[in-house]
Amino acid sequence: MPGSKATFTIILGILFGFTVTHYLTAFKSLPTPITCGTEEQLVGSEDFDIISSRADADVFTRSQSLPGHRRGLILVAIMTAAKYVDTRAYNVWKTWAQHIPGKVLIFVAEGTESIHEDMPLIRLKGVDDTYPPQKKSFAMVKWLAENMADEYDWFLRADDDLYIRGEELAAFLRSVDSSKAHIIGQAGLGNSAEYGLLALGSTDNYCMGGPGIVMSRETLLKVSPHLESCLQHMLTSHEDVELGRCIRKHVGVACTWNYEMQKLFHNNQSAIKESYAKNMKELKDAITLHPIKDPAVMRKVHLRNREIKLREERAKRSLLSAELSTAKAQTLVRMTPNRTIDLTPWDYINNNKILFCTDRVNCPRHTVDLSIRTEMADTITQLFDEFNTNARQRGRVLQFQSLQYGYMRVEPTKGVDYVLDMLLWFKKFRPPNRTTISVRRHAYVQQTFGKLRSLAEGVFRSNMRANSTLIEDPTLHMIMPLRGRAAIFARFAQHLKSICARGGDDLAVSLTIVLYSSDDEMENRETIEMLRASSIPVSVIEMGDVAFSRGVALMRGAETLPANALLFFTDVDMLFTCDALKRIKSNTILNAQIYFPIVFSEFSHESWSENDKLLADAFHYGRGRGYFRHFGYGLAAMYKADLMDIGGFDTKIEGWGKEDVDLFEKAIKNGRLRVIRSPEPGLVHIYHPIHCDENMPTAQKDMCHGSKAASLASIDTLVEQIAQYT
Template sequence: MGIRRGGLRPGRALILILFGASISIFITWCLSKSSSLPFLTACPAPLIHEKEKGFVFIGIMTAAKYVDTRAYNVWKTWAQHVPGKVVFFVAENTSSIYKDIPLVRLKGVDDSYPPQKKSFAMVKWMADNYMDSFEWFLRADDDLYIKGDSLEKLLRGLDPSRSHAIGQAGLGNSQEYGLLALGQSDNYCMGGPGIVLSRETMRKLSPNLQHCLEHLLTGHEDVELGRCIRKHVGVACTWNYEMQTLFHNNQSTSNDAYTGSLEEVKAAITVHPIKNPSVMRRVHSHVRVSKLNDLREKRATLISELSISPTISLKRNDPTTLEDVPLFSFIDNNRIIFCSDGVNCPRHTLEQRTRMEMGRIITQLFDDFNANARQRGRVLQFQNLQYGYERLIPRYGVDYIMDMILWFKKFRPPHRTTLSVRRHAYVQQSFAPLKMISSESIGSKLYDVAGNASNHIHIILPLKGRSLVFARFATHLRNWCMRDKKLSLIVVLYSSPDENETRNKVEEISALMDVKIVEMKDEPFSRGIALTRGSSHLSDDSLLFLTDVDMLISCDALRRIQLNTIYKAQVFFPIVFSEFSPDSWSENDRLLADSFHYGRRRGYFRHFGYGLAALYKGDLHSIGGFNTSITGWGMEDVDLFEKAVKSPSHRVIRAPEPGLIHIYHPIHCDPSMPSAQLAMCQGSKAASLASIDSLVQTLNHVS
């Protein structure tokens, strides 16, 4: 009987050898792919979270320098209102200060330009992780705005199981035409306005992205993605002229896109480019307001169809006194000429809010006029607004009366004609019913004093000379607020002949309140430098009130400053009551000893003044601070206000403040000032001389 040798059978050994060779080849292939383009590796990658089901998956490319500005503003605006999921794709080592923004860090990808690797890697990641979970996929940049409901309305009528590439078709600009290696029937979807791909397109495209990335013909990632789709999926971008409107791309070379009229946003699904976060918020606010108005109109129509609509009348309340009668403001030539609230509302340019709302109303009116234009054989076209009236009734809403010039065109033969006609429109916008919400739903930034970093106010006052005026300022502040222990006065003092009198007054009031002097000595006077120097030794959570020596301040005003200023959220620019020259006052005004009196001939609320501001030291730094190159009178306050308005992280609140009185003083405008400062100085000087009533009375005496 023979002995059986140990070992494997020849057949089994051959199988194991082949299996081992296959594993070795597979690992070598994966490593070779991973070493060259690891972000497009064919090896299965583990999912970072549970898969979700949804309608559209939106991937947004962004860079490290924009993730906390542009990208986060996208996340906080339109990304919250899409029928699906939004994810931001960044380079491998990118981080964000915001923990709630969903980031995908693409392995082996950096922020180099053009972002071809990032774009292809993003599309590959979406296909690998969510191809079976979503019906549509959208590739976008961080300067794109998307109207989620409009996008859904478009895509619901299409079949995602068929190959689609949807966007604004491009062939290159005039310099690139014929240089992008495109065939006669080829095009590409422009990346800026966004590219929508169906699930079937992603299924066919995904396995071929690696090959396309290795055979690039141009430096444009959207061109190469379009070429890859055309070659391996067999479809081109949608050839449709309407796509220029739906996937809108503003081709203006300036940074003024979407800062004026937003009419081009009305019919668009996507809006591009929006580089400034504040413009992104402006467009989002416009879209949401338009949506709200449409819903209100739909609600009114449904109520009307139910025959329970109330009778429309310009009389919506029953006043018992003359003061209760709601007055209209008169609008002419884009300016408010006569205001319903008199002295508190001087003649001024129409607010952006009112201009936009009246434009939207006019558009809606003419859409309704021309709803059946083809059947009626006539069309109405808006020419211009002659004049109008506006009034706000706090309990009910806003009323508009508009006198319009329009074209009346009859296009059906034999009565073709064009006439210029005049029509009145009476429009009522009713407020929506009150809605109560819990404080938890508001968010972390509650509008109360408890949410602020500090209630201690640091008043910063630049001063050069004018010791008598400072004595009045300090005495008034001491008498009104001497018991307020949460108040400090920082005097930024320049050298002057009466400097000693000022120091004596500071020493006198130091026993009753906290007063500090910041020495400027013989430096040239600059209000921006002085205010910056005065706040330099304070912490970031210190509440600053930047003021002038000509002001009288009440304690009520200081309390409202605390309420209206929110750390890292809100900056307060109060509108002060500015006195006219006492020479123009009425006899009654001269007899009044109390400066806190608001007579029509005594003064006016200076809506165009921005010199007084309340904000936190950290916010002053984050919005850009003062322009310290500005010397002399004016302009530094306007510069700071514009920076605050443009800040992506801060709101600006403006409101008349009766507790702040600017005492009249003669203004000297140095002719050597820069022209812009000189014009502003002369305008302020002229506006502060006398009221319109006083000037009319003077002219009557002269005549």
């Protein structure tokens, strides 16, 4: 049978040649990635370097590692599109990417440009932003295999809406053998509409791309030669499904089935647009969070994560200090009062999360503040972490069920105390004694204040200012809308003149008046000239005879000033002290902090007692004279750059009110800037009758009537009036 053997050999040779030719052709057709440089630099025939045009860029090489070369832990590859490169991707680069124990690269389509030169962009040649991005995803994985496989043990494929906790990721990966083939993430089989339609076998799955896909170096190297073939033979439009199918077929591993991966690689499918904007309870146990579409939320989540890390480090320090300390055991009796008035009362929290104040008349029962809820949740989490430190070794675990009730108090010189009555699940999971029992326990918790650090504010300021090229203007620029009210404006001007006269060299003030036409306009102009004659810089913006809008007026005033100007939005009814203006300056930080002072608002003088009327000075405080307006946001201090960053005032609002609340809500939602609220004894709003236009929108009208009612008289005075007629 020699002839048959020869024929078989010829046929085998033809098939082999055809296979090799087809493979080489497919390999050449895969898009060639290029870096963020404007020119491709190819050196040599086999081993070549691709170098970024940035002066400080790293060199990526296909050459083999040098003997003794030690690979890094993790390379994170972020896939983004041109429309998100300067928003989502840049916020990723400036937040969690700075804390990854390895390298972060951002992959974009060919020709994508960015205004941020510091981002490490890798442009994929021949790839566009077509969605779904199968071609971009496969080209990125192949680029990693060809250029970075010898540099890192692990590779994480991520999207621009993913948050990664770098320290937790590192701890997790160091517990896994990187020399074996692994693909790690949250396993998926498709949503309810797609289940059974993704051509997955009975034992197949895929790692969902949203929460991130982690591949070991071994997996990356084994799948790389087959990516072109997998790209040409896709069964669905989902790139994560197809990548998982390719790895399953050619590497022989599937995504981790472990149930715990749902917590570690967390994917919120309930409300994508609002994911993690308000509730971040998953952050404590997660390695990744997905999706975070809003850059402001990304910054907020990052800030929360750094707070958790700071809290953990402080707890470690406290434990170490306790081991070294010879102090007595802690007790809830941390101070011995000499008088009844010195006793610190406890506030009560019921199981419906309603707080009952014990020592404040003007504090009705109300829903527990978000700050207290957050602190209590963190405290309970920390408690159970300590309870369960060695739980698995003992075969039992405690789980929080619910809070029955609690007490809390703040010792001003000591810290915060809690007494919590909790329902717990006590679980034994080691056979044959498996059981679950509901138990009730008390927890006595103390949060002790740390030591004062005198340089903390200076360090905070310097760190935040380092991110900006702007230099703070030392002048406090007061912006005030004005229409009529000549006598009140004359009082304001005379007060400002006296304050500036004794303010000293460290208090520089200017006044910008946004002037509307009125019957007593000439009197206002005479007052303006008086201010100018006293060497106070005054500028006037003419609005003419148009409908009054405080939001429009304040924005017009701000527009005339530079980006580094410190703005203080005020009203003509305000009086202030020199110290108050200095505190406004110190509490406002460029690119970091906005200040909404809580002003003291006078009641109608008709409701004052005779003793109150004898005090001519406005800067006297008492329950009969007025109240601190905790829900008033009309006075605010911020730098113009920060005002523009949060979106400025709503210029569509006409008439009285609401524009200040809108600005405050924007500042809170911004996430990047810290908002400070504090009672300011040096700011007093002089009482004047309030007129509410009944033609205003309902929301504004309700706010106006509420403010009018609150400013009439104190609760004590109203009670006395009622008593007289009953």
